[in-house]
Amino acid sequence: MSHSDPYWPQPLFSPDGMTSPRVMIAPQRYIQGEGVLDQTGRYLSLLDVRRAALLISRRGQRGEGVRLLESLERVGIEPVVATFGGECSLDEVDRQMAALRAETSPIDCLLAVGGGKCVDAGKCIAYRLDVPLVVVPTLASNDAPCSAVSVLYTPEGVTSGVEFFPTNPSIVVVDTGVVARAPERFLVAGMGDAMATWYEAKVCLENTGARTTVGARPTLAACALGQTCADTLYEFGTEASRAVIDDRVDDALERVVEANTLLSGVGFESGGLAIAHGIAQGYPAIPVVHDNHLHGEMVAMGLLTQLVAEQNLAEARRAASFCCDVGLPVHLDQISLARDRTGDLDTLVAIAIASGLPKNMSFEVTHERLLGAVVDADRLGRDVSATKGDAAFRRLQAG
Numbered sequence: 001m002s003h004s005d006p007y008w009p010q011p012l013f014s015p016d017g018m019t020s021p022r023v024m025i026a027p028q029r030y031i032q033g034e035g036v037l038d039q040t041g042r043y044l045s046l047l048d049v050r051r052a053a054l055l056i057s058r059r060g061q062r063g064e065g066v067r068l069l070e071s072l073e074r075v076g077i078e079p080v081v082a083t084f085g086g087e088c089s090l091d092e093v094d095r096q097m098a099a100l101r102a103e104t105s106p107i108d109c110l111l112a113v114g115g116g117k118c119v120d121a122g123k124c125i126a127y128r129l130d131v132p133l134v135v136v137p138t139l140a141s142n143d144a145p146c147s148a149v150s151v152l153y154t155p156e157g158v159t160s161g162v163e164f165f166p167t168n169p170s171i172v173v174v175d176t177g178v179v180a181r182a183p184e185r186f187l188v189a190g191m192g193d194a195m196a197t198w199y200e201a202k203v204c205l206e207n208t209g210a211r212t213t214v215g216a217r218p219t220l221a222a223c224a225l226g227q228t229c230a231d232t233l234y235e236f237g238t239e240a241s242r243a244v245i246d247d248r249v250d251d252a253l254e255r256v257v258e259a260n261t262l263l264s265g266v267g268f269e270s271g272g273l274a275i276a277h278g279i280a281q282g283y284p285a286i287p288v289v290h291d292n293h294l295h296g297e298m299v300a301m302g303l304l305t306q307l308v309a310e311q312n313l314a315e316a317r318r319a320a321s322f323c324c325d326v327g328l329p330v331h332l333d334q335i336s337l338a339r340d341r342t343g344d345l346d347t348l349v350a351i352a353i354a355s356g357l358p359k360n361m362s363f364e365v366t367h368e369r370l371l372g373a374v375v376d377a378d379r380l381g382r383d384v385s386a387t388k389g390d391a392a393f394r395r396l397q398a399g
């Protein structure tokens, strides 16, 4: 069996003329801890797997791949290694599908092992093959692992759309030891993506006209996850960064990895998005931003814009102060844009509005109003940065 038709959740949850229900979306199992990578084979007993494909980069095959193969061997699961080419594009998905379909006997599970793009490509392939997906993220830089949606790119890396799936990953296995050894900038970018979850879900909860990405109303459960996510980051964010600098796992890192991956992933999908992610969708269209910045860094900038647009300046300052502490960008220079690049800012705002996400705000978001918020957020960010300093930001960008 296989799926060839695209799946759209909006007609299911938001049919014309009917009120939208509250819908909670989540993976079936979320497993996080130091060393859990080596137990992945045992966890697959939940799915009755005999032959599993591993979608993993060539570099990953020399690292986590070795441990995963050993773990599968111990429980008698036959592995098929599929080398991920690096881009979540339909070309890549087709190439992997052709190779897996040419296998002599079919696979009954797909493991996607790597960063956000590998995870998202894995969702596309598992859906087409109609096999369960196990996600093994090697970074905590984004909220892709738990969700049932992929962001698609052209082979050149430009965003080209999204693909939805009727089911979430069956199992998500996050080894905090692996995350601790990845560069600090990835964990911090994940904090930027995660910090926006609560502020975006809150907007959607309070505005009865707002809808989540699947066309549903937010659940209180997802909003509570989003709130815990923000609280966790404010309290433990800098401590978790220190753990990653020292390549060690501690309780602060465990908390922040869960915030970045589970709380943020379920929180955004069942809580809804707003201006923060709308702006984050606009930034990749500006080549200098696309080439130099991570998704979570763009979301952090989008969050400040959203809070300023809401005229929630106390919270905007609190978020900007957090960003300065952990090393996220807070003004346009730090996202590689000088203030006078009006053409780029117009592009940014136009794409943000076209994303439809600003419609979830309780007020009308016009081009002028959003552009004004981008400029005012820049001013606020400069102000906070002048007080707090930019040492963490410069350390991360220097890599």
Ligand SMILES: [Zn+2]
Binding pocket: 142, 143, 193, 277, 295, 299
């Ligand atoms: Zn995001």
